[in-house]
Amino acid sequence: MKRFYKQATSGEVEEGFTVLLDGRAIKTPAKAPLVLPSVALADAIAAEWDAQEEDVAPKTMPLMRYAATAIDRVTPQRQQVIDDLAAYGETDLVCYRATYPEKLVSKQREAWDPLVDWVREAHDAELTVVEGVGYVAQDPKSLQQMKAVLEAQSDLQLAAIHDIVSLSGSLVVSLAVMAGKLDAEEAFEISELDETHVVEEWGEDSEAAERRINNKASLVSAVEFLKLCDR
Numbered sequence: 001m002k003r004f005y006k007q008a009t010s011g012e013v014e015e016g017f018t019v020l021l022d023g024r025a026i027k028t029p030a031k032a033p034l035v036l037p038s039v040a041l042a043d044a045i046a047a048e049w050d051a052q053e054e055d056v057a058p059k060t061m062p063l064m065r066y067a068a069t070a071i072d073r074v075t076p077q078r079q080q081v082i083d084d085l086a087a088y089g090e091t092d093l094v095c096y097r098a099t100y101p102e103k104l105v106s107k108q109r110e111a112w113d114p115l116v117d118w119v120r121e122a123h124d125a126e127l128t129v130v131e132g133v134g135y136v137a138q139d140p141k142s143l144q145q146m147k148a149v150l151e152a153q154s155d156l157q158l159a160a161i162h163d164i165v166s167l168s169g170s171l172v173v174s175l176a177v178m179a180g181k182l183d184a185e186e187a188f189e190i191s192e193l194d195e196t197h198v199v200e201e202w203g204e205d206s207e208a209a210e211r212r213i214n215n216k217a218s219l220v221s222a223v224e225f226l227k228l229c230d231r
Contacts (some may be wrong), residue, residue, distance in 0.1 A: 001056050008049035010042035017042035019049060019064075030072040037156065040231035041067070044224075062221035063228070070159035081158055085165050085174075086147035090138055092127065093170040093191060099131045104197050111190050118181060119172050123149060127172070146171055149178070157229050163222040167191070167215050177223060184223040188216045 005021035012018075017036045018025045026034050026049075036042045041063070048061040058065065074081050094112040098104045112129075119125045125142035153161060157178075164174045168191035176182040182190065189196070192212065199208075 003052050003054055003056055005049075008046045010039055010046045012039075019046045021049065028068040028072050030068075032071050034067060034071065036067060037154065037229055038231045041156075041225075041228040044228055062218070063225050066159045066163075066222070066225045067156060070154075070156040074155040074159050074162075078155060078158070081162060082147065082150045085150055085158070085162060085171065086143065088165050088169070088174075089125075089127075089143050089146045089171040091135065092138075092172050093168065094172050095127050095129050095136070095138070096133055097129060097131050098194070104194070107193055107197060111193055115172050115176055115190070119146070119175060122179065123175065146175060149175055153178075154229065157226060160222040160225040160229070163218055164226070167219050167222070178226065184216075184220040187223070188219050 007022055009020050009023075010017055011020045011025065013025065013033070013035060015035050017039050018034050019036075019042055020026070028034055034045075036045070045061075045063045045067060048064055049056075052060070094115050097108050097112075116127055116129060119127065123145045125139075125145045127138055127142060128136050130136045150158070150161070161174055161178065164177055164187070165171055168174060168187055170191055173182065173187050173191055177184070177187050192215075195208075195212065198204075204212075
């Protein structure tokens with residue numbers, strides 16, 4: 001759509017903050033009020049709207065997308081979203097290790113073992129690590145401990161966490177990001193470790209390169225949104 005407003009700003013509403021286009025509060029695509037928990041997040045989303053040129057390009061507004069997704073899609077099915085995210089812990093990336101080559105085995109051990117140790121200490125979640133891709137059932141109590149962390153998050157936080165989990169393929173990596181143990185760059189490198197190894201050994205085609213660039217950009221945006229929810 002064409003840009004129809006002159007100025008985008010943040011503003012305070014009864015339950016929090018919102019974004020104003022020429023003084024009028026915006027709504028989500030489902031026509032729900034856009035209510036945000038912090039002025040920092042409202043300012044950041046307003047900046048996305050203000051940066052639009054002649055045409056409004058939603059793909060250049062990831063923070064707005066997360067906020068709208070949270071309100072329109074997470075809130076109505078909150079428990080389902082939590083269940084879906086928690087399920088990643090059952091087959092978490094960091095628990096399934098290569099058996100060869102030794103160079104990759106070593107890389108996985110160095111990057112992933114500290115996270116397995118961390119989630120045990122931080123969340124009392126003892127995870128079983130195996131070689132190969134054969135499924136191994138994780139301890140239900142440990143899975144519940146990790147799920148409890150998700151249940152404590154707001155709907156807006158869950159919208160960003162959904163992308164972090166799906167992009168990384170790891171609930172453990174996502175919990176570490178949420179706790180500030182990993183930043184977006186580190187989370188990307190850890191979750192893309194296997195793919196990076198392949199690139200280093202055999203090279204990378206243009207399609208795979210573009211996918212990695214897009215995934216990293218999405219991960220950075222998700223982590224930024226998550227941080228803004230707490231400010």
